[in-house]
Amino acid sequence: MSEQPLTKADITKIIVDNYSKNAFVALCGIEFQDISCGTAVLTMKVDSSKHTNMYSVVHGGALAALADTALGTACASTGARIVTIDYSINFLKNIKAGDTAKSVARVLQRGHKVIVVEVNTYDSHDILLTKLQGTAYVIGSFENIPEKW
Numbered sequence: 001m002s003e004q005p006l007t008k009a010d011i012t013k014i015i016v017d018n019y020s021k022n023a024f025v026a027l028c029g030i031e032f033q034d035i036s037c038g039t040a041v042l043t044m045k046v047d048s049s050k051h052t053n054m055y056s057v058v059h060g061g062a063l064a065a066l067a068d069t070a071l072g073t074a075c076a077s078t079g080a081r082i083v084t085i086d087y088s089i090n091f092l093k094n095i096k097a098g099d100t101a102k103s104v105a106r107v108l109q110r111g112h113k114v115i116v117v118e119v120n121t122y123d124s125h126d127i128l129l130t131k132l133q134g135t136a137y138v139i140g141s142f143e144n145i146p147e148k149w
Helices: 010-020 023-028 060-075
Strands: 030-036 039-045 080-091 100-110 114-122 128-141
Touching: 010 030, 010 060, 023 030, 023 060, 030 060, 039 060, 060 080, 060 100, 060 114, 060 128
Parallel strands: none
Antiparallel strands: 030 039, 039 100, 080 128, 100 114, 114 128
């Protein structure tokens, strides 16, 4: 008897369960909105008690953390366990406390050892906040998640 292929819901659960062990993701309040093969959409409500700087807008590091987590999630959606080895991020606009930032990640190239990903982050009005392009190094795989689905 052959096994049934995993559904999108199954794969999403595997990835979200894996990230539930990441204390930093929990501290940031990052939430997983949608995961498809090679893409991920994550959000983070900007909390003035942990995400803002002295000007009452989000600290760039908070937006970078959201985008980097989206990068890793997009890679995981192709079955790859990764570590980020490089990224470049452009900060275009800022966002105030109380608003929600949304990072949309897309795998551009998936190799056996290196994956290139782009991530755009938006505010709740779909205004572009950041553009990130990053490189991840594949350190293993999620046995149950195929590279393409």
